[in-house]
Amino acid sequence: AVWLSGSVERKxxxxxxxxxxxxxxxxxxxxALMFLALMITLPLVGIDLTALSVFGGALGVGLGFGLQKIMANYVSGFIILLDRSIRIGDLISVGTDRGQVQQITTRYTVLRSPSGVQSIVPNETxxxxxxxxxxxxxREVRVxxxxxxxxxxxxxxxxxxxxECARAHERVLSEPVPRAFLHSFGDSGINLELGLWITDPENGTLGIRSAVQLExxxxFRAEGIEIPFPQREIRVLGDTGNVALCDAKA
Structure with a gap:
């Protein structure tokens, strides 16, 4: 049965x-092959299958209560594979975990984050x-x-x-076109937001962010456009004589 199942799996x-x-x-x-092998082997060694019915029922009830989580993960694994909502190679996020699906087993799914860390996520999750x-x-993702x-x-x-800086990068899609907007008015300057689209999120977004921001x-430096830093204006109110005395001591 093991040999046949391995041969079937390879094909x-x-x-x-x-x-x-x-x-x-x-x-x-x-x-199916392991179950069939068990059903054939037990009578050959002199074990009556009907004698195991009561024991099997009690064992099934015990396993049902004790292995609820395991069975839930087992069934969930088949559901994931059959409904094709998650495939090997997809980039997914669940809770605080984000990564590319590398393996879908009976009990868990393996995610590999862009930093190389592998997360084992139960299928029930x-x-x-x-x-x-x-x-x-x-596969289009907005950055x-x-x-x-x-x-x-x-x-x-x-x-x-x-x-223009977004369109110059090779990973940025020409359609949808990159668009820049005036987002809001801040304390130290005007906030702008650039939106661009890529089709390879599994390669990460830090690299493209760095390249576009460097450009x-x-x-901006060539055009004389300033990227401001937080500034605070301090105004001293009160006796001007005390202020002059403090300045002289300083």
Missing amino acids: LMRAPLDSNLRIVLARLSKV LISSVVQNEGLSD AISVQVGYADDVERALVILE ILRR
Whole structure:
């Protein structure tokens, strides 16, 4: 049974089928063959299957109460593979964990984060929690970059520069086009936001953020556009004589 299940699994993995469907068929075939082997072997060694019915019923009830979580994860694993909501290679986020799906086993799913850390997530968690799948229907993901300019600068020119810097990067899609907006008015400057789209979120967003922001910094310096830093104005109120005396001591 073990040899046959291994042979069936190897053939299924080479078949032109969906990856999730191949995994489901391989596991079902292994379970069916092992069960069939057990049913054939027990009578051959002189064990009456009917004598095990009462014991099997009691064992099933005990396992049902004691292994609820394990069975829930087991069934959840098959549900995930059959409904194809999560596939191997998808970039998903569940709770505080975010990463690319590397493996879907009977009990758990392995996620690999962009930093290389692997997270083992129980399949029941993926069924009962909200999962953000960045590659379910399409792979287009929006990346937002915030920039602040001074109140005395040309805001319209700054918006044009932001869009030009985004279009110059090879990972940025030409459609939807990168768009820059005036987000809000801050204490130290005007807040702008650049929105761009990529199709390879599994490669991370830090690299593209860094490249685009370096280009923005270079262009702003060339154009004389200021990126302000927080400034505070302190005004001393009270007796001017005491202030002059403090200045003299200082």
